[in-house]
Amino acid sequence: MTSPTSVEHVSPAPGGAPADGSWTDATVLAADHGLVFHSWSAQGRLPDFVVAGASGCRVWNHAGRTWLDFSSQLVNTNLGHQHPAVVAAIQEQAGLLATIAPATANATRAAAASKILAHAPAGFTKVFFTNGGADANENAIRMARVHTGRDKVVSAYRSYHGNTAAAVVATGDWRRVPNEYARGHVHAFGPYLYRSEFWATTQGEESARALEHLERVVQSEGAASIAAILLETVPGTAGVLVPPPGYLRGVRQIADRYGIVLILDEVMAGFGRTGSWFAFEDHDVVPDLVTFAKGVNSGYVPAGGVLICDAIARTFDDQVFPGGLTYSGHPLAMAAIVATITAMEDERVVENAARIGAEVIGPALRELAAANPLVGEVRGTGVFWAIELVADRGTREPVPPAVMARVRALCLERGLLPFTADNRVHVVPPCVITAQEAHEGLAILRSVLDDVAAQAPAM
Incomplete structure (x- = not known):
């Protein structure tokens, strides 16, 4: 690996960019802070890391x-x-076909779906591609609502599911509060023994009491009104809260008992992060829908998606799925997925x-x-x-x-x-x-x- 050498300081031209096109850390910061509106930030207190x-x-x-x-x-x-193989795949795809409408069949998109499904449990037959994790969760919620004919979604207070309408309201942390525009969202506490909400002293107690709490929320909200339980398999931004043994299996049983779709959010935890292709592999559970993004192509080109079990996929054989994105299955993102998963397989x-x-x-x-x-x-x-x-x-x-x-x-x-x-x-x-x-x-x-x-x- 080589690092670029420092360059002579060049004063920014009007608009922030250096007049001769060269950059230093100082000119980057000046242009960035002057021109770019940053996410989750007070704009008067921006980072200084370049x-x-x-x-x-x-x-x-x-x-x-x-x-x-x-x-x-x-x-x-x-x-x-x-990673050189992923960079080369993106370059090759850009030379062949840089973009195409999602309604058009494309070999790279099909190859990406095949690569992902090869690591999914039996019973998953389709992939819906999105631009990232937020819209993956958004569309998984939509699928669950149409499939069940129900409206409510139960998710955890200690969670983050993205910054689109339903996804951010499904989120449990502070980012939900100024963004509560979507309907039908209910929250419950998940297991977190170190700061237990349930006066638990062991992982077994924490798991059992969290499950009892979740089921009481489902019952109290009216189980017949609940379309989905949406959980991060391992809540990430909330603190890498690895669920105790038996918890996710118990959530699966609650979902089955009341005819609720179980959505596991693997946006952060999936594709190797936990030491498994999917984090739920370590918890003896198979969800109905799996959302993913981030690690699926190492973030080189924005991409995400929903893994769909056969029963839900069949709902839309003759019924129109009421969702879509201009860049669903974008060729550059798909090429990055194929190359990333191939590299992960080959390099273990x-x-x-x-x-x-x-x-x-x-x-x-x-x-x-x-x-x-x-x-x-x-x-x-x-x-x-x-x-x-x-x-x-x-x-x-x-x-x-x-x-x-x-x-x-x-x-x-x-x-x-x-x-x-x-x-x-x-x-x-x-x-x-x-x-x-x-x-x-x-x-x-x-x-x-x-x-x-x-x-x-x-x-």
């Missing part, structure tokens, strides 16, 4: 400084940055993620939890982990935002690009990370948390 290029598990800026990417950006570059990327989690990340984080007083809990699987930071282990009070800001600043200062959320550091490197790179990043993270713990009383 990425000029990337390769594998590393990114760099225009000055040539590099960082080890422990964020996978938004937990989507599962295959790492600039899913197996690598499982091994790194079991042999490197898991043991290192457990050692950190035993030694560092800031660490309340670590949890995860594969290359999908969270470190929950607390001001007091006894009360489990989360550390304040100032501590998290210090953690992030020190990580960047020491060459690690972290993923932070609330009082947590998520350890979510690309699935292709080597043991050596994982050890490197974990050593930086440990040094940062040790230093912050030593300073914590003063902060």
Whole structure:
């Protein structure tokens, strides 16, 4: 891997771009902050981190400084940055056919569907392609409502399903509240033993009580009015909340008991992230619909979709499906999917993620939890982990935002690009990370948390 050399500072031209077309970190920031409206941000307080290029598990800026990417950006570059086979597939497809309407049959789209279905459980027969995870969840909800003739959707408070109308209202976190325009959404608490809503002291108690709570919500809302239960298999942004044994199997039983469609959101957890092709493989459950995006093509071209079981697919054999997208099954995205899944198969990327989690990340984080007083809990699987930071282990009070800001600043200062959320550091490197790179990043993270713990009383 090579990094670009720094270039001479060029003052931005009107509109923000340098007059001669060259860029520095300073001119990028000036143009970006002046012209780009950022998501989930107050526009007067924008980030100052610049990425000029990337390769594998590393990114760099225009000055040539590099960082080890422990964020996978938004937990989507599962295959790492600039994988040559995927880049070549996109280039080849662009030369052959850059775009085509979704109503037109296309070989690359069919090949992408075939690649995805090859890793799905028996009984899944169709794929509906979308532009990303939000509209995957949006259309899965639509399918469930039409298939059942019902309206309501039950989802979890600790969840994120995307930023479109139904998806964001199905979301449980703060982003739902200013966006509650969609109808028919109900929320319940899922299992989270470390901060149990159910006074549980064991994983078994947490699972049983969370299931009882979910069923009571279903009954109280009127089971015959509920079209779907929508859950992230492993809630990601909410804290990498790996469900306890038996929980998802119990949710499947509740759904079956009341004729409800079970939708599992694998947008973040799927395609290797948990050390399996799909996270639900580890939980003895098969859903009716599976939503995906992110890792399916490592985010190289926007893509997502819905895996559809045969019973729901048949609903639309003669009935028009009331949904569609101009870029559904876009050829460039489809080519990226085919190349990504092929590379993951050939290079045993899913197996690598499982091994790194079991042999490197898991043991290192457990050692950190035993030694560092800031660490309340670590949890995860594969290359999908969270470190929950607390001001007091006894009360489990989360550390304040100032501590998290210090953690992030020190990580960047020491060459690690972290993923932070609330009082947590998520350890979510690309699935292709080597043991050596994982050890490197974990050593930086440990040094940062040790230093912050030593300073914590003063902060």
